[in-house]
Amino acid sequence: MIGLSKETKEKWEKFVELINTALDVFLPCEKEEPQELYKAMRYAVFSGGKRLRPTLTLATAEILGLDPKIVLPQACAIEMIHTFTLVHDDLPDIDNDDFRRGRPTVHKVFGNDIAILAGDALFACAFKTALRGSLSDEKKIKILKEITNALCYKGVIEGQVADIRSTRKKPTLEDMLFIHTHKTGKLIEASVMVGVLASDVDGEVQGYFRKFGKNIGLAFQIKDDLLDAYGEEEKVGKKLRKDFNKASAVVILGKEKAEEMMFKLVEEAKENLRKAVGDRGKFLEEMADFIINRES
Amino acid sequence: MIGLSKETKEKWEKFVELINTALDVFLPCEKEEPQELYKAMRYAVFSGGKRLRPTLTLATAEILGLDPKIVLPQACAIEMIHTFTLVHDDLPDIDNDDFRRGRPTVHKVFGNDIAILAGDALFACAFKTALRGSLSDEKKIKILKEITNALCYKGVIEGQVADIRSTRKKPTLEDMLFIHTHKTGKLIEASVMVGVLASDVDGEVQGYFRKFGKNIGLAFQIKDDLLDAYGEEEKVGKKLRKDFNKASAVVILGKEKAEEMMFKLVEEAKENLRKAVGDRGKFLEEMADFIINRES
Numbered sequence: 001m002i003g004l005s006k007e008t009k010e011k012w013e014k015f016v017e018l019i020n021t022a023l024d025v026f027l028p029c030e031k032e033e034p035q036e037l038y039k040a041m042r043y044a045v046f047s048g049g050k051r052l053r054p055t056l057t058l059a060t061a062e063i064l065g066l067d068p069k070i071v072l073p074q075a076c077a078i079e080m081i082h083t084f085t086l087v088h089d090d091l092p093d094i095d096n097d098d099f100r101r102g103r104p105t106v107h108k109v110f111g112n113d114i115a116i117l118a119g120d121a122l123f124a125c126a127f128k129t130a131l132r133g134s135l136s137d138e139k140k141i142k143i144l145k146e147i148t149n150a151l152c153y154k155g156v157i158e159g160q161v162a163d164i165r166s167t168r169k170k171p172t173l174e175d176m177l178f179i180h181t182h183k184t185g186k187l188i189e190a191s192v193m194v195g196v197l198a199s200d201v202d203g204e205v206q207g208y209f210r211k212f213g214k215n216i217g218l219a220f221q222i223k224d225d226l227l228d229a230y231g232e233e234e235k236v237g238k239k240l241r242k243d244f245n246k247a248s249a250v251v252i253l254g255k256e257k258a259e260e261m262m263f264k265l266v267e268e269a270k271e272n273l274r275k276a277v278g279d280r281g282k283f284l285e286e287m288a289d290f291i292i293n294r295e296s
Numbered sequence: 297m298i299g300l301s302k303e304t305k306e307k308w309e310k311f312v313e314l315i316n317t318a319l320d321v322f323l324p325c326e327k328e329e330p331q332e333l334y335k336a337m338r339y340a341v342f343s344g345g346k347r348l349r350p351t352l353t354l355a356t357a358e359i360l361g362l363d364p365k366i367v368l369p370q371a372c373a374i375e376m377i378h379t380f381t382l383v384h385d386d387l388p389d390i391d392n393d394d395f396r397r398g399r400p401t402v403h404k405v406f407g408n409d410i411a412i413l414a415g416d417a418l419f420a421c422a423f424k425t426a427l428r429g430s431l432s433d434e435k436k437i438k439i440l441k442e443i444t445n446a447l448c449y450k451g452v453i454e455g456q457v458a459d460i461r462s463t464r465k466k467p468t469l470e471d472m473l474f475i476h477t478h479k480t481g482k483l484i485e486a487s488v489m490v491g492v493l494a495s496d497v498d499g500e501v502q503g504y505f506r507k508f509g510k511n512i513g514l515a516f517q518i519k520d521d522l523l524d525a526y527g528e529e530e531k532v533g534k535k536l537r538k539d540f541n542k543a544s545a546v547v548i549l550g551k552e553k554a555e556e557m558m559f560k561l562v563e564e565a566k567e568n569l570r571k572a573v574g575d576r577g578k579f580l581e582e583m584a585d586f587i588i589n590r591e592s
Contacts, residue, residue, distance in 0.1 A: 145424075
């Protein structure tokens with residue numbers, strides 16, 4: 001993975017292995033009935049993703065002195081929620097995307113009905129999974145509040161609604177910032193915060209981490225806009241040049257200013273991280289850089 | 297409401313008032329943006345339903361000595377989940393229903409995209425709501441486990457998948473029982489159990505209540521099948537005679553045997569309730585009778 005030190009690359013791979021093993025345990029077995037549903041859920045989840053969100057959770061927990069395994073169920077819950085939003089967003093009635101990560105989308109393989117229900121089932125399974133593990137009930141409740149706040153009133157879903165409606169009139173910078181911070185940013189912010197909430201750090205440190213999560217979340221979506229405008233379709237694995245009539249940072253700010261904003265966000269993110277944990281945040285700093293240097 | 301004593305009718309109406317007031321507080325305000333989303337959520341929730349499920353929760357809690365208000369957030373969460381399943385089931389890609397409770401379905405009014413996302417938002421809002429209130433974290437976690445188990449692996453969603461696939465081959469009695477106990481029964485059972493789990497009753501009493509919930513859940517769906525086959529469209533408020541090629545108890549057992557099964561289920565339910573709480577369960581007994589005597 002581009003620009004990562006050997007140490008960070010290896011650690012990330014170890015986290016991904018841990019996450020994939022756990023997801024395999026937490027998801028229903030595809031040999032059971034209704035096979036169609038369970039196959040669709042697993043097809044969506046096991047699609048070669050980078051596991052960015054749950055890795056943020058595990059890494060944050062580890063930096064704060066925890067065994068990352070303790071927050072594995074909650075990290076996997078976030079990945080399931082992320083996947084559920086992708087499955088529903090790709091539907092013909094919403095973004096109508098045929099490809100995702102280089103493969104046909106869930107509804108292309110399993111039909112629209114199963115795609116809707118597999119999304120719902122992943123959502124339900126996410127909450128079921130977030131209740132598992134050995135964290136205290138108090139911490140689980142705090143984490144669930146963080147996750148549900150990231151989703152609704154105002155969260156990912158409001159961001160998605162604003163996004164699909166952004167083609168109706170020329171979106172402003174303000175519209176774009178609302179969409180990006182909600183549709184994409186909120187769940188990335190929550191991924192970091194779930195790791196934080198599993199620990200016992202005080203409110204000040206929590207605040208630095210929240211700022212870190214917020215900033216890399218927004219930077220992530222600006223990078224997505226840049227990839228949509230200038231990336232290579234084969235590398236990105238989905239249809240590009242689709243967002244010119246949407247609230248894209250590239251359309252609203254232009255390439256140069258969008259990049260400038262993105263770099264500034266990540267610099268600020270890293271500064272906050274340093275205030276929280278000094279130089280112990282190297283892994284997360286490199287993840288932040290990766291987010292804006294990736295090619296897919 | 298048919299066959300209810302004056303006392304039970306008044307109590308039910310009071311519960312409904314309490315539930316509606318709370319739902320109004322827990323749901324996002326429709327004057328806020330994105331208005332379209334919030335209007336769709338509220339249109340789906342405030343459609344003149346009988347609030348059967350949350351009423352079961354509040355009544356159960358009250359019978360077990362609690363102030364029913366303590367479990368109001370969790371009862372409302374169940375109603376939101378019930379509503380979310382209806383919104384998604386009605387979609388053109390699934391059951392393709394144009395009417396529900398005598399009004400156009402959510403996608404007919406707001407479009408398929410908003411209907412999908414309003415369903416998702418209701419689901420998210422349900423979990424957000426279930427985390428509210430003054431129950432202990434331990435009880436909230438137990439309740440959330442009950443609710444998520446009712447939904448997935450094996451729950452409501454598996455029941456719905458089996459239902460939409462039941463037209464592919466002639467369904468057996470076993471298929472019908474799986475679909476009915478999961479698609480409809482699980483959430484009704486959970487509605488009772490959430491009231492139980494808010495209290496401190498022991499495992500034996502919990503078992504009686506679970507049996508009560510299971511039985512009235514299955515009886516409820518058999519009654520739905522009877523209404524589909526023999527009910528009046530105007531009273532029921534949706535298109536009837538739709539289930540002849542599906543796993544309907546009427547088709548599989550015939551009218552007489554379906555009714556017999558339904559009556560037996562409710563008798564057994566009431567016996568279990570009496571074992572749990574003696575004659576303090578009058579309200580729930582009348583609700584059980586109402587379920588099989590209703591005309592809509």
